Amino acid sequence: MFKRVLIANRGEIAVRIIRACRELGIETVAVYSEADRGALHTKLADKAVCIGPPSPSRSYLHIPSIIAVAQMTGAEAIHPGYGFLAENPYFAEMCATAGITFIGPSPRAMQLMGAKAQARAAVMAAGVPVVPGSEGVVKGVEEALAVAREIGYPVLVKASAGGGGRGLRLVHSAKELRQALQSAQREAEAAFGDSQVYLEKYIEEPRHVEFQILGDREGNIIHLGERDCSIQRRNQKLLEEAPCPALTPELREEMGQAALKAARAVGYYSAGTVEFLVDKYGRYYFIEMNTRIQVEHPVTEMVTGIDLVQEQIKIAAGMPLSLNQEDVVIRGHAMECRINAEDPKHDFRPCPGKVTRFHLPGGFGIRVDTALYNGMEITPHYDSLIAKVIAWAPDREMVINRMRSALEEMEIEGVTTTISFHKQILDNAFFRRGEVYTNFVQRRLQVS
Secondary structure, three states: OOOEEEEOOOHHHHHHHHHHHHHOOOEEEEEEEHHHOOOHHHHHOOEEEEEEOOOHHHOOOOHHHHHHHHHHHOOOEEEOOOOOOOOOHHHHHHHHHOOOEEOOOOHHHHHHHHOHHHHHHHHHHOOOOEOOEOOOOOOOHHHHHHHHHHHOOOEEEEEOOOOOOOOEEEEOOHHHHHHHHHHHHHHHHHHHOOOOEEEEEOOOOOEEEEEEEEEOOOOOEEEEEEEEEEEEEOOEEEEEEEOOOOOOHHHHHHHHHHHHHHHHOOOOOEEEEEEEEEOOOOOEEEEEEEOOOOOOHHHHHHHHOOOHHHHHHHHHOOOOOOOOHHHOOOOOEEEEEEEEOEEHHHOOEEOOEEOOEEEOOOOOOEEEEEOOOOOOEEOOOOOOEEEEEEEEEOOHHHHHHHHHHHHHHOEEEOOOOOHHHHHHHHHOHHHHOOOOOOOHHHHHOOOO
């Protein structure tokens, strides 16, 4: 096992990793930007080193600085968390060159699954169903028009290197396609440095269902059930739950096996997530694989009792999986609300500022992952996620009630948050019946 691990991240995920390391007897090194000088992760780590100014490109994304701090402090491994460098194969290669273990999958797996068009081809070859669309990236307008005619409108133009809704366009006709193609390519180039796009058939009112994967370097691989992540705004998740209320045991088994096929297709090890769309007829389609720990990993931990971050670290240290597929048992129901410093009344506009009052909910079955504290300054430089409230209960109805109670108890003053918006979701009759899909927020909620 490692003696010292550097965490190349910030916020609640850095705190989460520090706690996992402590329980394994591992010392931790935090890195921070000048804007995060007083951040909680810097106080909890055994050592903290400033790596640059607030701009992510000059701090949390600056590979030479992070590698240098790891070498200077004697860190044997680096945990990237999520976001920033977590899915950057070049960073993983630089870690290896420096003799430092990257806590994550191989650069090859990241590269294959990071290019969405390439990932589609890889899982199709393994027999995993994908959304009908182009066989790879489209080379121009004429090819895009031909693909759209074949699969039928509406279609999605998607950035091959994309994620988070960037480089994504919904197109209803050939007339719209030319402009959508160009604007998606421009946005993809600006966001990812890669303008390549591909086409997919638009699945109306689908659920977003993802399977959690764990694999070791010896080729053992299992799944830990699924999460329903259908409650989203602008293609960003707001609320997740496990298990998915719409899956039958038979469909769960079939999709779990498909997720394992997708992971095996790229020789995957570490924690990862295989994501699907599920239509109203129970047909499912692979959309992508996230080659890192997910923001919503706590809901899987709550229903399985398995610490995913510790498993990641053990796998990176060369240890075999301690579990077989038969050992994974789903108990009860879990739900996570992502609390963001945003104003739902103004299109979820980020709301940085100073936290003047802060009170966390508690009680049986409640967990809060956060790096917030009273008096903390939330800066405009980074993601607006400030806390994750996770609830567990024996069944879905009870977990909704428990989450509602926890949000009533939670207090964050000084900045506008999405707490009241999450209460609206929980009170919605369609949501309570489990009738959700990816455009649920637009269709079923009036923000108040």
